[in-house]
Amino acid sequence: MNFITPAYAQAIGSGGPSDFVMQLAPFAIILVIMYFMIMRPQQKRAKAHQDMISNVRRGDTVVTAGGMVAKVSRTLDDAEVEVEIAQGVKVRLMRAMITDVRSKGEPVKD
Numbered sequence: 001m002n003f004i005t006p007a008y009a010q011a012i013g014s015g016g017p018s019d020f021v022m023q024l025a026p027f028a029i030i031l032v033i034m035y036f037m038i039m040r041p042q043q044k045r046a047k048a049h050q051d052m053i054s055n056v057r058r059g060d061t062v063v064t065a066g067g068m069v070a071k072v073s074r075t076l077d078d079a080e081v082e083v084e085i086a087q088g089v090k091v092r093l094m095r096a097m098i099t100d101v102r103s104k105g106e107p108v109k110d
Helices: 006-013 016-056
Strands: 061-066 069-075 079-086 089-094 098-103
Touching: 016 098, 069 089
Parallel strands: none
Antiparallel strands: 061 069, 061 098, 069 079, 079 089
16 A cells, blocks of 8 residues: 555655755744844843943942942942941952942042
């Protein structure tokens, strides 16, 4: 018994370059959707976070990655700040460990 008809067998072998493109089209569409829904917003968030921590100055109240709320007492360099976690208790903190700036402090004095 022959279960495959000659017409069906001919349709299987009649593929071409356009058939291959049509098979890859859904994957390409999924990749584009993933870029605009996942990767692009994540890049925007990372850039906004980088701008936020580069603009931290003395007097700002910040939240660290460990969950502590501290007040910036001075900026040491591009990578570190000195924060006051309690009255008279100052520690050095890497800028990358700042997750949020709660309130802006006094303006920088010239």
